[in-house]
Amino acid sequence: MNYKNFFWNIILLSSTLAFSIILPLNFIFHFRHDENLVLILRTIDVIFIADIVFTGWKYYSKTNEFFFEQGTGIRRYLSTWFIIDFISIIPILFIADNSFWGMIRLIKFFKLIQLMKLYKNREIRIAGVLSFLYFGFWFIQISHWLACGWLYFKGYEANLTHSDNYVRALYWTITTITTIGYGDIVPSTTAQMIYVMAVEIIGVGMYGFVIGNVANILSKKDPSKQQYQNNLDNLTSLIRLRKLPVELHQKLRDYYTYIYYQKFGYDEVNFINKLPKSLSSEVSYYIKKDLISKIPIFQEASREFVEGISLHLKPVVVVPNSYVFKEGDVAEEMYFVVSGKLKVLIDSDQKEIAELNDGDFFGEIAIFENIKRTASVKAMTYCDLYILTKQQYSKVTFKYPAIARLIEAEAKIRKDKL
Amino acid sequence: MNYKNFFWNIILLSSTLAFSIILPLNFIFHFRHDENLVLILRTIDVIFIADIVFTGWKYYSKTNEFFFEQGTGIRRYLSTWFIIDFISIIPILFIADNSFWGMIRLIKFFKLIQLMKLYKNREIRIAGVLSFLYFGFWFIQISHWLACGWLYFKGYEANLTHSDNYVRALYWTITTITTIGYGDIVPSTTAQMIYVMAVEIIGVGMYGFVIGNVANILSKKDPSKQQYQNNLDNLTSLIRLRKLPVELHQKLRDYYTYIYYQKFGYDEVNFINKLPKSLSSEVSYYIKKDLISKIPIFQEASREFVEGISLHLKPVVVVPNSYVFKEGDVAEEMYFVVSGKLKVLIDSDQKEIAELNDGDFFGEIAIFENIKRTASVKAMTYCDLYILTKQQYSKVTFKYPAIARLIEAEAKIRKDKL
Amino acid sequence: MNYKNFFWNIILLSSTLAFSIILPLNFIFHFRHDENLVLILRTIDVIFIADIVFTGWKYYSKTNEFFFEQGTGIRRYLSTWFIIDFISIIPILFIADNSFWGMIRLIKFFKLIQLMKLYKNREIRIAGVLSFLYFGFWFIQISHWLACGWLYFKGYEANLTHSDNYVRALYWTITTITTIGYGDIVPSTTAQMIYVMAVEIIGVGMYGFVIGNVANILSKKDPSKQQYQNNLDNLTSLIRLRKLPVELHQKLRDYYTYIYYQKFGYDEVNFINKLPKSLSSEVSYYIKKDLISKIPIFQEASREFVEGISLHLKPVVVVPNSYVFKEGDVAEEMYFVVSGKLKVLIDSDQKEIAELNDGDFFGEIAIFENIKRTASVKAMTYCDLYILTKQQYSKVTFKYPAIARLIEAEAKIRKDKL
Amino acid sequence: MNYKNFFWNIILLSSTLAFSIILPLNFIFHFRHDENLVLILRTIDVIFIADIVFTGWKYYSKTNEFFFEQGTGIRRYLSTWFIIDFISIIPILFIADNSFWGMIRLIKFFKLIQLMKLYKNREIRIAGVLSFLYFGFWFIQISHWLACGWLYFKGYEANLTHSDNYVRALYWTITTITTIGYGDIVPSTTAQMIYVMAVEIIGVGMYGFVIGNVANILSKKDPSKQQYQNNLDNLTSLIRLRKLPVELHQKLRDYYTYIYYQKFGYDEVNFINKLPKSLSSEVSYYIKKDLISKIPIFQEASREFVEGISLHLKPVVVVPNSYVFKEGDVAEEMYFVVSGKLKVLIDSDQKEIAELNDGDFFGEIAIFENIKRTASVKAMTYCDLYILTKQQYSKVTFKYPAIARLIEAEAKIRKDKL
Structure with a gap:
């Protein structure tokens, strides 16, 4: 101005x-x-x-x-x-x-x-x-x-x-x-x-x-509030039709409320997709910059790489006490923890082998080899994760082989630990 | 509270x-x-x-x-x-x-x-x-x-x-x-x-x-009522444009009214799809639990299996006196009867070989072998069915081979009966 | 009542x-x-x-x-x-x-x-x-x-x-x-x-x-009128943005008006798709019955065949003086003339070899053989056609081989004529 | 009238x-x-x-x-x-x-x-x-x-x-x-x-x-104005949620304003897709005629070719100082410059080998051979481009081999220059 x-x-x-x-x-x-x-x-x-x-x-x-x-x-x-x-x-x-x-x-x-x-x-x-x-x-x-x-x-x-x-x-x-x-x-x-x-x-x-x-x-309502209201309306209508247990509909309400207050991933996907390529990667970069910078292996990456990767990361929310994936599931993507606390479990969830926090990543073995999940990952709190699928991972690392080698090295260390 | x-x-x-x-x-x-x-x-x-x-x-x-x-x-x-x-x-x-x-x-x-x-x-x-x-x-x-x-x-x-x-x-x-x-x-x-x-x-x-x-x-109308109203409006408009026989438009009206009062499968698909994976399977489980528990072969199944299967069952309504499938049709899915009464007919519908009621399932031969339907199935009343396609059946049984063997055994018995 | x-x-x-x-x-x-x-x-x-x-x-x-x-x-x-x-x-x-x-x-x-x-x-x-x-x-x-x-x-x-x-x-x-x-x-x-x-x-x-x-x-407007109004609004807005020749926007207006008054194919596709299979084929039958009965080769067909085919026929409108297809185009579907007048032209549109009227069908050679169009077809008036693609044709004739043979015989006669 | x-x-x-x-x-x-x-x-x-x-x-x-x-x-x-x-x-x-x-x-x-x-x-x-x-x-x-x-x-x-x-x-x-x-x-x-x-x-x-x-x-608002307003509303809402740098949200606002005043490619794609084939190619022709006629190699083309190509050209806007593509990107489409100024850069953007203006085309090597981009192209101003993908190029040139040869010849000359 x-x-x-x-x-x-x-x-x-x-x-x-x-x-x-x-x-x-x-x-x-x-x-x-x-x-x-x-x-x-x-x-x-x-x-x-x-x-x-x-x-x-x-x-x-x-x-x-x-x-x-x-x-x-x-x-x-x-x-x-x-x-x-x-x-x-x-x-x-x-x-x-x-x-x-x-x-x-x-x-x-x-x-x-x-x-x-x-x-x-x-x-x-x-x-x-x-x-x-x-x-x-x-x-x-x-x-x-x-x-x-x-x-x-x-x-x-x-x-x-x-x-x-x-x-x-x-x-x-x-x-x-x-x-x-x-x-x-x-x-x-x-x-x-x-x-x-x-x-x-x-x-x-x-x-x-x-x-x-x-x-x-x-x-004129804030569009995120409007979506929240719609979600609650739909929930109310479902509850009237079907007898869901009270805890489940509280769980659903809490999930919607969490989404509303955190606004993690809100509508960004739509907004970004409508922009021309050059703008979309820039907007995507600024939205996810703070989050990506928490992830250790990306901290040394060039801005171009972060822009490239940020376009391919899909936000996802996991509710407490639910599994991100289970031992034996088909493995197709890796995850980056933006916020929240998760446990890695093996032997039918009997043994906890690791705890994951903000900035950790997991499930990366699936990206390199065609195997099933070798461990389960369970969310302890509400978790904001970014998903990177096998296909999109190849697209990005194809351009930035240096970072790819870094992730693969870390993955090998982890796998050997198991 | x-x-x-x-x-x-x-x-x-x-x-x-x-x-x-x-x-x-x-x-x-x-x-x-x-x-x-x-x-x-x-x-x-x-x-x-x-x-x-x-x-x-x-x-x-x-x-x-x-x-x-x-x-x-x-x-x-x-x-x-x-x-x-x-x-x-x-x-x-x-x-x-x-x-x-x-x-x-x-x-x-x-x-x-x-x-x-x-x-x-x-x-x-x-x-x-x-x-x-x-x-x-x-x-x-x-x-x-x-x-x-x-x-x-x-x-x-x-x-x-x-x-x-x-x-x-x-x-x-x-x-x-x-x-x-x-x-x-x-x-x-x-x-x-x-x-x-x-x-x-x-x-x-x-x-x-x-x-x-x-x-x-x-x-603010109940969304299911609104959908009912829209369906009737569209029907009215179609009737004005095209000369449908009076019985057919009564049939259509009755179908919409049935859907409205039963609310079987109402909007659930949309609602569930928008939830994160862990919540969607849980909601799906509670909605379909009562219905699935009527089906004998699922009664002994673990909760995990029922959650898995409930995510893949698609609700469908069949109007009275219409065929679910006919002898000779390409077989691609099996059906579970939630409510209603159906007849199994062979020899160009001349011979009734079985009657199906709440909790029965049929069409399962199609899931295991690549054959055409060997019998026709005709609805006697309004029937609420769940469909399970071949692809989704494999996905679920891949994880739960025990239940898969049970269904296959039952299927063999039935097939031999024919 | x-x-x-x-x-x-x-x-x-x-x-x-x-x-x-x-x-x-x-x-x-x-x-x-x-x-x-x-x-x-x-x-x-x-x-x-x-x-x-x-x-x-x-x-x-x-x-x-x-x-x-x-x-x-x-x-x-x-x-x-x-x-x-x-x-x-x-x-x-x-x-x-x-x-x-x-x-x-x-x-x-x-x-x-x-x-x-x-x-x-x-x-x-x-x-x-x-x-x-x-x-x-x-x-x-x-x-x-x-x-x-x-x-x-x-x-x-x-x-x-x-x-x-x-x-x-x-x-x-x-x-x-x-x-x-x-x-x-x-x-x-x-x-x-x-x-x-x-x-x-x-x-x-x-x-x-x-x-x-x-x-x-x-x-509350008739939905077909509302669609007509929307079409005209969009047209008005396009005309303001781009300098289309006056004849073209009259042509577009006339097209929309034709669609509105004839209501051929209006919204039927949507309406029918939302119905369960048994009702959809019945509604589809009654809507297209009169039109299909004009087509000679279908007159002797059983009701079941007409129901089967009517589900697969997609309505299309062709404006006067435009080509349905041209000599040399890749052939993928056949057409049934519901109403209107068309010309079949060969030798770069120099020679007229046939005129098509209500009840005729054409383009059927494409269904049996993988060839390019051997002639052009041009609409003389507004034409209401039904399209039947190769894939859907196979689906229907697979069940009703008798009718399939009839069409193939007629197709051979025509091809020999050329 | x-x-x-x-x-x-x-x-x-x-x-x-x-x-x-x-x-x-x-x-x-x-x-x-x-x-x-x-x-x-x-x-x-x-x-x-x-x-x-x-x-x-x-x-x-x-x-x-x-x-x-x-x-x-x-x-x-x-x-x-x-x-x-x-x-x-x-x-x-x-x-x-x-x-x-x-x-x-x-x-x-x-x-x-x-x-x-x-x-x-x-x-x-x-x-x-x-x-x-x-x-x-x-x-x-x-x-x-x-x-x-x-x-x-x-x-x-x-x-x-x-x-x-x-x-x-x-x-x-x-x-x-x-x-x-x-x-x-x-x-x-x-x-x-x-x-x-x-x-x-x-x-x-x-x-x-x-x-x-x-x-x-x-x-009743002009639909393009309404879209502009919606875009700004969404932007406002995003800015409230995420801390984007001020320059970026000015960039976004300017982009939306540019789109609004230029109305390049506004809603045309939707409008044209809903028309029957014959009308859609004609409307597409008149909308893109002036633009296509600026492109030298199309000036001698027949109207039929221009109609054919105009149906396949997708409008795209590039903001100033952003890359259309970069050296080493996978090449899948060619571009026609409708308006704007771009630079062709090699050696990691250190050397400028050409400047592109209204009527130029570029990226055509990608269409004939499966190679990566051999140079970067960067927009100097707001650029209105048309994109033609490999697949659609083949469809059009399949019918009009003469023009295809012309473009290929020009492409060869350019490639030799490099």
């Missing part, structure tokens, strides 16, 4: 907003000769003129927010946003300050809407907050203009102050567009009735649109 | 709720010197202090509800919930009972909301009811506070009792946030109008949010 | 409805001594008693609507619906006609709701209409009871007739639950206000629920 | 609309003797009679809009739309102008609704606008009729002008169906209350339906 640009855009937005708030009030309450107001309007003029200079400079120095869509360069500017920027200062040039044509400055909103959308798409971490502000902004604008319209048609009551008159009109507007309609303030002339109909149709629609969008933002 | 914890949480919730109900009324009706009220407030104080002790003990004894996310131990407590628990008793320590700062006790809600969410996720059997209570709780809170706010701004009418005044304010609140807005009670001053606008915008939004969520809970 | 049962259910529904309409009016307007009313109530009593006899007989004679879920037999009845049927006639037995306990008869609704749901699921052709009636029924019930409640709390105006009083109350109810709330009729006492709040919360919710469900029924 | 037909349909729609607007006003305000009105009605009569002639001619000359569903010919017309067209002129024939039976002319709406739907489906480029007009049309019709109904039941106020009376009634209608219900105009008699209830139930429902549909049209 370019903070200089961002700061300027905030100034620009504030002044346009101020102008759009003042403009209709000006028409109704005839502030024409108020000195403060004239000062504000002159300041806005200066900001708008400065914006042309600043935007031109941004295009020239290629720090323009829109560069992605539109390219850069002064020429580019002159043929695109300059037109809007220029139109918005016409009223200043011709000093037609309070007339109807002063409204032309509102064209600046087009640029600001584009900028708001841009920031919403770009600052994806705070996209929700920005959407919220965006709709809040529109809600205030619409309410204000509709309230001013009502003051115009209804006429303001002379015995009330300006602000009381305005609050009354705004109160009527909000009461109407939320479809509450108390009926304490109602139209009396035909013109007023026509205005009210317009507010009822358009205002209610716009209010509903804004509310609907805000509701969408609020109800 | 830990009932001691649950009971304490209910007490905690009740007292916080009582406090949050009393607090705004206290401001408006100046109950300050009411003895009953003072007693209630003191009781709440005691409960809040007791909660610190109790929660500390829960963390210490590892029976804390939040252990999953946060670990256990007194240290953990002191760095997390203790902060909120402590802030909520500050007003007691400084004896600032009725002042604005008494409100600080409402911070306890943060803890209670977390607890409510936790129970909602944990007690999945009654998740719907808990969600309902959760939203009901919020609806009451919001209405109460908005009504108290209205009493504050509008002022209460001296010639009405306290409760009449409150009901009037609540009536106004409900009428407003449901967007009905009769208009019999309306704001008159500018301050009141501003309050009403706030209620209209926030209250209506919150009411809509609560109603929307309750509607979601109510309309 | 059993018309006798249906007719009786209508009578039962009408009398329960009548009772539920009269009951609250009775309380409010004190009709106690109205002779007509007494007559109606006595008639309802007779109908309720008759229902016990009739339902018992239905269970006994196994024509009961609920047989699917509950089995049949008098015993079954006595342990299920009889309880409700009996409770609903208790008021008659104890002659407590107008008292509060008369309400107990409303328990009959439980049975009727089950019956309504049953008919909705069973009569799938008119499920939409029945749902509509179902929600209409509830809407009337709720409005009526809420209106009567209002009359009770508000008191009726003595200077108005009964019906005017009722219409006023109903008008208030509808105005409130639709959230319009004119405010011409408002509560004045605290009790009334509490009643109004209940109506606002519950009534508005129920109205929203009914409206939401009716909207769902109305907006 | 047939502009003559379209123009006539507009005239027809306008006159039917005018008639439906005038009709109820006529009843209420008794315009019977107004000369202008009579003129309008007579003009409508003439248009309706002319429509019979024109539609008959359209059917005869096969330019009828409905030809797709209904076929053509005068006979067809007489048995379908003629019936409605004729009924709509009956009032003219019997000169029953202002009577209740004049309403029969409204039957013409059935035909117009069909025509509107037809245009909506046909003119898919402006389907959104047409839907909008369609619902706007219904909204105006409903409001007008309900307002006239209110005038009828309420009676018009004699001291107001016709138009003021009408505006008042319309104001009441809009206020009611938007559920605002100020309550300044309320029913007083029982008949009025019944009418109001009908408006409340039906009017509110219809308004909600119209608003809901308009909201759907407005919120």
